[in-house]
Amino acid sequence: MGEAALFWIMAPIAVLGALGLVFSRKAVHGALSLAATMISLALFYIAQEAPFLGVVQIVVYTGAIMMLFLFVIMLIGIDSSDSRVETIRGQRVAATLAVTGVVLLLAGVTIRATLPEEPAGLAQATPDGNVPAIADAIFGTYVWAFEVVAALLITAAVGAMTLTHRERIVAKATQRELSIKRFSEGAPGDAAGLPVPGVYARHNAVDTPALLPDGTPSEDSVNRVLVARGAARSTDEFRHHPTPADIEAAAEGDADEPAGEPGPDDDASGGERA
Amino acid sequence: MIAIAAETTGDEVAGFGNDPWWIIAIKCLAIFVICVVLTLFNIVFERKVVARMQHRLGPNRTGPFGSLQSLADGVKLMFKEDIVPKAADKIVYIAAPLVAVIPSFLILAVIPLGPEVSIFGQETRLQLTDMPVAVLFTLAIASVGVYGLMMAGWSSGSTYPLLGGLRSTAQVISYELVMGLSFVGVFLFAGTMSTSGIVAEQERLWYGIILLPSFVIYLISMVGETNRAPFDLPEAEGELVAGWGTEYSSIKYAMFFLAEYINMVNVSAIATTLFLGGWRAPWPISAINDGMFNTGWWPLLWFFGKVMLLIFVFVWLRGTLPRLRYDQFMHFCWKVLLPVSLVWIVAVAGMRLAFNEGVERNQILLYGGIAVAVLLIGSLLIPEKKTPAEPEPAEPPEFDAFAGGHPVPPMPGQEFVAVRIPAATTQTDDRTEESSRA
Numbered sequence: 001m002g003e004a005a006l007f008w009i010m011a012p013i014a015v016l017g018a019l020g021l022v023f024s025r026k027a028v029h030g031a032l033s034l035a036a037t038m039i040s041l042a043l044f045y046i047a048q049e050a051p052f053l054g055v056v057q058i059v060v061y062t063g064a065i066m067m068l069f070l071f072v073i074m075l076i077g078i079d080s081s082d083s084r085v086e087t088i089r090g091q092r093v094a095a096t097l098a099v100t101g102v103v104l105l106l107a108g109v110t111i112r113a114t115l116p117e118e119p120a121g122l123a124q125a126t127p128d129g130n131v132p133a134i135a136d137a138i139f140g141t142y143v144w145a146f147e148v149v150a151a152l153l154i155t156a157a158v159g160a161m162t163l164t165h166r167e168r169i170v171a172k173a174t175q176r177e178l179s180i181k182r183f184s185e186g187a188p189g190d191a192a193g194l195p196v197p198g199v200y201a202r203h204n205a206v207d208t209p210a211l212l213p214d215g216t217p218s219e220d221s222v223n224r225v226l227v228a229r230g231a232a233r234s235t236d237e238f239r240h241h242p243t244p245a246d247i248e249a250a251a252e253g254d255a256d257e258p259a260g261e262p263g264p265d266d267d268a269s270g271g272e273r274a
Numbered sequence: 275m276i277a278i279a280a281e282t283t284g285d286e287v288a289g290f291g292n293d294p295w296w297i298i299a300i301k302c303l304a305i306f307v308i309c310v311v312l313t314l315f316n317i318v319f320e321r322k323v324v325a326r327m328q329h330r331l332g333p334n335r336t337g338p339f340g341s342l343q344s345l346a347d348g349v350k351l352m353f354k355e356d357i358v359p360k361a362a363d364k365i366v367y368i369a370a371p372l373v374a375v376i377p378s379f380l381i382l383a384v385i386p387l388g389p390e391v392s393i394f395g396q397e398t399r400l401q402l403t404d405m406p407v408a409v410l411f412t413l414a415i416a417s418v419g420v421y422g423l424m425m426a427g428w429s430s431g432s433t434y435p436l437l438g439g440l441r442s443t444a445q446v447i448s449y450e451l452v453m454g455l456s457f458v459g460v461f462l463f464a465g466t467m468s469t470s471g472i473v474a475e476q477e478r479l480w481y482g483i484i485l486l487p488s489f490v491i492y493l494i495s496m497v498g499e500t501n502r503a504p505f506d507l508p509e510a511e512g513e514l515v516a517g518w519g520t521e522y523s524s525i526k527y528a529m530f531f532l533a534e535y536i537n538m539v540n541v542s543a544i545a546t547t548l549f550l551g552g553w554r555a556p557w558p559i560s561a562i563n564d565g566m567f568n569t570g571w572w573p574l575l576w577f578f579g580k581v582m583l584l585i586f587v588f589v590w591l592r593g594t595l596p597r598l599r600y601d602q603f604m605h606f607c608w609k610v611l612l613p614v615s616l617v618w619i620v621a622v623a624g625m626r627l628a629f630n631e632g633v634e635r636n637q638i639l640l641y642g643g644i645a646v647a648v649l650l651i652g653s654l655l656i657p658e659k660k661t662p663a664e665p666e667p668a669e670p671p672e673f674d675a676f677a678g679g680h681p682v683p684p685m686p687g688q689e690f691v692a693v694r695i696p697a698a699t700t701q702t703d704d705r706t707e708e709s710s711r712a
Binding site: 042068 | 444
């Protein structure tokens with residue numbers, strides 16, 4: 001009874017997850033759907049008295065492989081959705097044919113299979129429990145296949161590393177060397193790093209430029225990537241534009257203090273007046 | 275301890291699966307309450323201990339000695355405005371805290387908190403359930419919980435959370451591997467993967483003593499697994515604002531917080547079970563009155579005492595060590611911890627095989643000692659790495675304060691000779707220009 005209830009709850013989730021993988025536009029949604037399907041399958045295994053298989057399914061597939069997939073997807077692009085353009089000609093036709101073939105093959109196998117009248121039962125199949133039975137299969141019966149697969153995987157890993165390997169001609173600069181270089185080569189003013197973004201009454205995000213002492217916005221204070229994407233606020237928005245009242249006040253200030261040095265901007269004279 | 279425990283029961287661990295429903299309900303409720311109450315306590319505990327380490331008092335206003343501070347904070351957090359950013363992926367954004375917090379409640383279900391006791395006349399073990407692969411089950415549940423952090427980072431739709439999510443993914447893949455390897459030694463010696471079986475096997479000697487390298491590796495990787503300082507790179511507040519949690523607020527943020535603190539208890543409980551003898555009393559106490567303190571409800575005290583000791587280690591680390599740089603952190607995992615674990619597992623497997631073949635412990639120690647001695651003597655024969663002789667530093671040249679473009683004071687022994695102010699000329703030029711214009 002409990003097993004049937006579990007099945008009717010988890011089976012739709014597994015199927016929906018599989019459909020979600022196929023039909024979702026965003027790659028991350030697809031990966032998360034697949035993770036849901038994998039967890040449902042693991043629960044089925046556990047319900048079928050194969051706890052080791054179920055737990056390993058979660059640890060290896062959901063916990064490591066799917067995580068790695070997601071890592072790569074997130075690295076590639078945060079919101080890159082699949083484009084529907086066919087990049088290789090005839091790909092769709094070939095894919096349809098291949099899928100039909102596989103479905104026919106599997107259906108043929110399933111229909112033609114003969115099942116025993118009475119299942120042998122777990123007690124007969126694995127007399128010592130799950131773990132020893134699987135260990136016996138992997139390290140006893142199929143040890144040769146297991147070792148070959150291990151060799152194949154190691155070859156693949158070493159091959160990938162060889163293909164992406166790059167020989168360094170000069171040693172990588174350490175943090176200390178970079179710091180010394182920054183002081184000795186660049187302008188001393190830049191040694192402390194770039195200026196932080198602006199903080200105002202209504203804006204304090206990274207897309208907001210800071211104002212320099214003379215009232216002009218500092219281009220360096222906004223990340224170049226944000227500017228290139230067009231995600232930063234325009235620096236012009238924060239430039240100080242003198243209003244007619246400001247100019248009038250500045251003129252008055254000049255009139256009040258004829259002896260004072262005529263400053264290039266009204267701020268200086270304002271300060272003196274205060 | 276040495277003989278492999280015969281698993282005659284197949285896929286069920288003896289002593290479980292026969293509880294009436296109301297005992298199961300009581301145990302489930304107890305685990306939930308333990309998780310929540312320990313979280314409330316641990317937050318205050320952590321703040322108090324860190325404060326003492328920094329010569330402060332810590333929270334001392336709410337409740338006696340500030341003990342209700344985290345309760346007040348929690349209530350405050352619930353009533354705050356819940357913000358969902360415009361760029362967020364709504365469904366994933368809301369599901370993320372749930373995915374993080376639900377698995378964290380599950381792990382204590384397979385941890386033995388004590389031996390057989392009687393609840394309302396019903397004999398039962400102080401453990402909700404056990405299975406032949408219980409330790410692997412905890413690993414699986416932990417890896418599902420990490421999806422929460424990763425989903426939070428991705429779905430927030432902004433840069434810092436995404437970076438935090440990426441870091442958390444990479445960190446967990448790496449450190450989970452090491453954590454799994456540190457279990458292998460225990461499995462080999464206990465001959466079982468069920469938690470109650472492992473505790474039973476540690477009756478004479480804790481695995482934390484005989485498998486010390488495994489224990490140390492586990493302690494390091496458990497800090498990495500729970501994203502705690504000095505491995506808290508996914509939420510490094512100096513670099514990523516709050517990492518994957520930057521955009522979260524109100525009860526959703528509280529859930530992440532809850533998950534983090536429950537996970538601390540979880541990994542400490544696993545360490546206690548696997549390496550510190552589980553609920554068994556420490557040595558001098560366990561010998562009193564023929565093991566009286568290992569029966570009844572006493573073991574709860576020892577179990578939670580050990581867990582709190584490990585929590586204190588977490589806090590101690592946070593109060594002591596600065597955060598690692600990201601590349602150093604990854605190097606440490608892949609180039610130090612992983613090879614050490616692999617070598618250690620080979621050694622443990624060799625020892626195990628020798629015991630199974632009937633070799634005496636003295637002989638193993640003798641031959642192992644001889645092998646180590648040969649290696650040590652051999653290492654003496656390796657010629658020392660010759661560092662290229664540095665050229666004798668010539669007579670220090672005349673000290674120029676502006677040589678690097680930035681004025682610096684002379685070092686001890688250097689003579690400050692000439693004064694050169696390169697920027698002065700241009701400034702004077704400006705001024706003369708201005709005054710002439712005036």
